[in-house]
Amino acid sequence: MNKFWSSAVSRTEPYVPGEQIEMDGLLKLNTNENPYPPSPEVTEAIQAELKRKLHRYPSPSVDSLRKKIANYYHLDSEQVFVGNGSDEVLAFSFMAFFEPGKTIRFPSISYSFYPVYAKLFDIPYEEIPLNRDFSLAMDKFFQTDGGVIFPNPNAPTSLYLDLKHITDIIENNPNRVVIIDEAYIDFAKESAVGLVNKYENLLVVQTMSKSRSLAGLRVGFALGHPELIEALNRVKNSFNSYTLDRLAIAGAEAAMMDVNYFNETTRKVTNTREWVAEDLKKIGFSLIPSDTNFLFVQHYKMDAFDIYAKLKEQNVLVRHFNKAPIDNYLRITIGTDDDMTLLLSKLNSFIHTKSVVRH
């Protein structure tokens, strides 16, 4: 502790992202990126913007991108907030809707950034243990003191919660904001976006980093009642007038417009997920049913950390969380068919399964 640090710094326990190693020949299945590049129209839009005015500030209100997102979801622009990745959108949301002194709730196994935000902003929280099948302990999220946040599908479990249960949580927190973090929703069933017009206490957060192949561009957004969006804008405009640069805005707009490419790559990822799940079962893995672009798996015999380490030796990165009760699980991002064939051949090289009977 340095004497110049504020109490906020002293409280922090920073988030540690998955290993970001840039190395030729590395198969990177550890941070849930899309294996497909963004739409060619994204590249073209950025090329065009690059010829324009990089020495001029971008739009502070980012109206053109908000309009395109609104159109996609049949909402109004005033129901859309955009930010520098959904992580920034979530940070602003913690500031805008959660309060020091009022305890919020989120699942104990969930996006590990939530307790990090809570510590930074001095917001008390309770982590609600999952049920044994990793489903949410529903009634624990009713009538909360400070609000609720959880991912749907949940991460890293990959499990989807249906809209009936989401609705129950929203209706049972009439005076608090419920934030649904839909980073992986495009690989799943229905989004909660359809509930935004009905519930003024619902905020849905999404990202372009996963299904729209733009992790490298940093664009996320939130959808909600105009008064929630105004709160986010007030925080953002008290923090940084321009959080999205000109190239990110141009690329994100093109990504929202190219619906065919989005549908095609998303379907490819989910198709790959299904056959990989089956093949993993055959060599002794059990899996949570996944509605995401990753699989959350454990092996009946071999320790998860050992598998992680063996794969890393062979230039394959997957993610291991050193935290009970998931410390014997691995989170494996879905790559291309070729990526996953390579993964399976690596696994087969050290997992000996002639006697596998259960999965």
Added chain:
Amino acid sequence: MNKFWSSAVSRTEPYVPGEQIEMDGLLKLNTNENPYPPSPEVTEAIQAELKRKLHRYPSPSVDSLRKKIANYYHLDSEQVFVGNGSDEVLAFSFMAFFEPGKTIRFPSISYSFYPVYAKLFDIPYEEIPLNRDFSLAMDKFFQTDGGVIFPNPNAPTSLYLDLKHITDIIENNPNRVVIIDEAYIDFAKESAVGLVNKYENLLVVQTMSKSRSLAGLRVGFALGHPELIEALNRVKNSFNSYTLDRLAIAGAEAAMMDVNYFNETTRKVTNTREWVAEDLKKIGFSLIPSDTNFLFVQHYKMDAFDIYAKLKEQNVLVRHFNKAPIDNYLRITIGTDDDMTLLLSKLNSFIHTKSVVRH
């Protein structure tokens, strides 16, 4: 006030940036952007990065860019923090070094984002009036309760404070952080960066939006003792792991490397500034001596707001602040020689100066 808003939202009084109007034929001299495009090497670097991995996350630690900034200033990478524009760097700095309950000080006429940050983060502040010549009331910045922040050169006054006085303020706040916001320093005399190795309570913040022609790319940085930089990293990594996208990182690195282009465009701007200052005096303006890429001017006869409005009618935007004691001043960004010739011809069309004797 919506019932879902946090007390932080309720406290905010968001910053209002200069008008960002995109319109053909508009001469935009209101937000201190560089009139020259970025170095051709910036465009090339972004083109090259665009062919790489936009679907992969950028580096969370941004080591390569930090190294290039460190090299430029003969510092170590651990003395460099990078962020999404200097506005974000300043926001993180308020969180990292200033404390609710401890009053910070900044000049009353200064970057108008400082009180906005202070309100958001609930940090009490005192605005210290400038002396009549717009210089800093030095001793009022000694032995502060919570710390000090000011721009050098100051904005919007354009006035530079020499390093002897900066040193006095740093030495007279031995237990508090002094933040020097050097957004315009490249158009001025010596930077305080040379003091970073000597004073562990000094943080120097700079931006690539002005002298490096990258307002549209959102890159700023801070230079200071490694423990101050660690505090900023702790806050940033509790907020958003990746604040700079791949294209911004690539472009910013190229901008730091092309020193010749930087020197040439900076010299062009300061040369233009000097002749424009002389010509403005000839038509009845008085000016604060400028060490920035803008001029802070008032006219001996015509009201500043009227000049602003007349120019706007003719598609020329300059900035007027509706705040005493600077409400009769205009801030005029330095454009190209052609831009400024056009500005002067517009001014001459409605300012009748045959009887001007003073300036």
